[in-house]
Amino acid sequence: MRIAAIEAGGTKFVCGLGSAEGGSLETARIDTRDPDKTLAEATGFFRDAAARHGAIDALGIASFGPVDLDPASPAYGHITTTPKPGWQNVDLLGRLRSALGVPAAIDTDVNAAALAEARMGAGQGARTLAYVTVGTGIGVGVALDGAIRHAGGHAEAGHLSLRRHPDHPYAGGCPYHGDCLEGLANGPAIKAAWGASLDELPADHPAWAVQADYLGQLCAVLVLTVAPDRIVLGGGVMTQTRLFPAIRERTGHWLGGYVARYAGADARAALIVPPGCAEAPGLVGAYLIGAAGISR
């Protein structure tokens, strides 16, 4: 089966033709501009790739959000209240399905990545997996026993209002909340606060401790609400792997010894891990979603 997969992000659309099991035959990276230009370029890539590799059987979309995932809603498959200019209320599923003329299914980028990590990545052995992306946006997807549960809404834990770190010199950049987690700790917020991205800052710069604290708070909130037994942290910011030990320590701090199973450092090291998929988990998840032909 040849699946057209799209990981639709706020900065780029990653398109792939292939399958989760066999990997990508071909991929393209498209800058996210306005919907018309972006969707036309993605459609063009898939038509060209299909001419080289054979006809497309289905389309799977892993999208930035919020996405309306309620099949009973008139806005099903639409992006809804995103801060991304021009993308509010765009019928992403319908437009791409019409353009390619194949069965199509959509989920959030983080739900897709959670699905991929649970089935083919770092989630093996876990029953409740939370996938967190930290990049242009911050998002959380949850997989239960290797599947995404759809009951109307989906997690939007990037927009939690956590406690502000006292050493953080930035008011926050979320157009909805100001200093929610995404407003304080996404890629643009790091640059706005410190004038540089983490990889450009020395290891003893306070930016590292601030970032680790916010993400440790997030992990603690997830433990206290969703009760995951694996938290996979991915996205551009998390390629700075030195964040992991500090995030695990801050998770322990915010849990305060209360949740017995994560009171030890070893347990937190097994809980909070980097992605394990062979390709980007959002893209792998888009293949899985397309192949399942999920038409929720």
Place this chain on the structure above:
Amino acid sequence: MRIAAIEAGGTKFVCGLGSAEGGSLETARIDTRDPDKTLAEATGFFRDAAARHGAIDALGIASFGPVDLDPASPAYGHITTTPKPGWQNVDLLGRLRSALGVPAAIDTDVNAAALAEARMGAGQGARTLAYVTVGTGIGVGVALDGAIRHAGGHAEAGHLSLRRHPDHPYAGGCPYHGDCLEGLANGPAIKAAWGASLDELPADHPAWAVQADYLGQLCAVLVLTVAPDRIVLGGGVMTQTRLFPAIRERTGHWLGGYVARYAGADARAALIVPPGCAEAPGLVGAYLIGAAGISR
């Protein structure tokens, strides 16, 4: 079927003989003292009640927590790290099962209440129900499609570190976290902050706005993580029903219009509701748990 049901709380044990469908034939309220005295009094009540009404078929326990609910754990059925003096590491399930000599099952008080509200109370039509108790403790249980999911851990959302309200003159009383939600907003914290419980304070006292803000933050966190379509708020503090409109308003404030389906006041009024069970939802849930003979 005659079920022995216990809603085991930090202040009192409510014991009932009966069933979820038929209601309680007889109930007793036992003050929570040390484990030996409390469990002996509960066992005595059930023996006397069984002499009047007939033999007990099973026992269901809805307990304060944290409870170890992992059947593979040596501490299965034990209370673990509770702040309640004398109750750490008590084998609640094993001791009561031995004393009564019947099949027994246990879950958290809030999981039990979530189960009861989802099946027989205010959760009708909801797929993802969060039950919150606000009393001596603050706890959250989640029911998915009318069942409790057990995958090792359970929610402990009473111990979230939320943003402090600027008008709140109290450092917080949680022995683990100081000013987590439970430390700031449980029944004892209200008395410690204001010298009185809410029912003793006038409607324009700042305590009401502070309490509503914390519980509104909790509801917002739940929407952003668990994505419930019904949140039932119960427990002693929530008998002050004038909190409901204020909590719904503060939930909207903290969501900041981002989650489209709860941007309207009507949607939040349908989301955040009081309990609907005929008896205390924790006790009804204990009947359900006992009857199911769940031996996780």
